[in-house]
Amino acid sequence: MSVLMECPGCHKKQAVKNKLCTCREDFVKAKRSNKVRYWISYRLPGGKQSREYVGLSIEEARDADGKRRVQKRENRIFEILPESKMTFQELTNWYLDLESVKEKRYYPILQISLGKFNRIFGKRIVSDIKSSELEDYRAKRKREGKAESTIDQEISAAKVVINKAFLDDKVGGNVLKSFKNVKKYLTGARRNSNQRTRLITPLEFVQLETSAPLHLKPILRAGYETGMREGEILKLKWGMVSLKDRVIGLPKEITKDHEERIIPISDKLLGVLDRIPRGIREDYPVFAYKGKELHDIRTGLKKACTAAQVLYGRFKRGGFVYHDLRRTFYTDMRRAGVQESVIKAITGHARNEVSDRYNQVDLKDMREAMERLTQYRRDQSANIGQKDFNHAGGK
Secondary structure, three states: OEEEEEOOOOOOEEEOOOOEOOOOOEHHHHHHOOOOEEEEEEEOOOOOEEEEEEEOOHHHHHHHHHHHHHHHHOOOHHHHOHHHOOEHHHHHHHHHOOHHHHOOOOHHHHHHHHHHHHHHHOOOEHHHOOHHHHHHHHHHHHHOOOOHHHHHHHHHHHHHHHHHHHHOOOOOHHHHHHHHOOOOOOOHHHHHOOOOOOOOOHHHHHHHHHHOOOOOHHHHHHHHHHOOOHHHHHOOEHHHEEOOOOEEEEOOOOOOOOOOEEEEOOHHHHHHHHHOOOOOOOOOEOOEEOOEEOOOOHHHHHHHHHHHOOOEOOOOOOOEOOOHHHHHHHHHHHHOOOOHHHHHHHHOOOOOHHHHHOOOOOHHHHHHHHHHHHHHHHHHHHHHHHHHHHHOOOO
């Protein structure tokens, strides 16, 4: 533990015995002018060093230093840590309110995961949460039937909060250690073992589209014809769509990678969009329900799947979810012979910066890709129709 003074010029903290700073600031004159700020430095439980601003008086700094020495000697140093009074919900609120965190593309997922975690630990004092309790939380969530990936996501979200709080001196090393010791269910190869591989066949899509509620039909077609993410489709506004030029222009504000993207409109999607009543304002949602922007289509999708006799559900073997349309689009494009660089330019998948610099993709490439996809799917549908005909006894 020690008392430090802050240079009024360069703000470097240093020993109070110094008379001249490395920036040539004269401490003797600065002290006379009452310009020197004083700090005390001490180590928190776990070894992390902390500095605490005291004021402009060296006497107050020495008194504060003496108080911390007594607390440490009596093993009461933890009383000065915010974690000794702060609940995990309060810590969560602080974290989610940071502007740097709000900018993260997975911010909504963080909110959901932390919300679930806070149902159990929200009212608990942060320093009281032990590793054994976190492990019990994992086991309890698994007994409830939650997927291991979901449980890992909830624990990871809590760890992110703790790591940030540790860097900002809001929690000490003991709290960090408690959370860090909790292992993930899915690591290494197992982490990717539950990746989805579900593709939707042309026949299944026709059945789904036919069975879907009226407001869901164009949303299904948009996903099938463009490979856009569900969030991008639901946030689509008429100002982003040009039926004349047959393109959709996604602004960076709604894309996952925060990059603008141009997507060609196929013949079938053009027909669907042309039939949708268009709002006067450019900020009117393309896919509205009762005049309002949609945020969740799961209820309608479940009904469509039930009516079409298509199994629904992320955690059911062979179950269908909306994101499978995006995977199907990518796969059909590849099978139609479209270059991977063109597919990625349309879908917004991560690309290789070096190779992409020498392999530029333009709108013409994308339109040709859409034509290839249309022809491929037309051939697939024709083959399926012939098989059904043969199966029924036709010649």
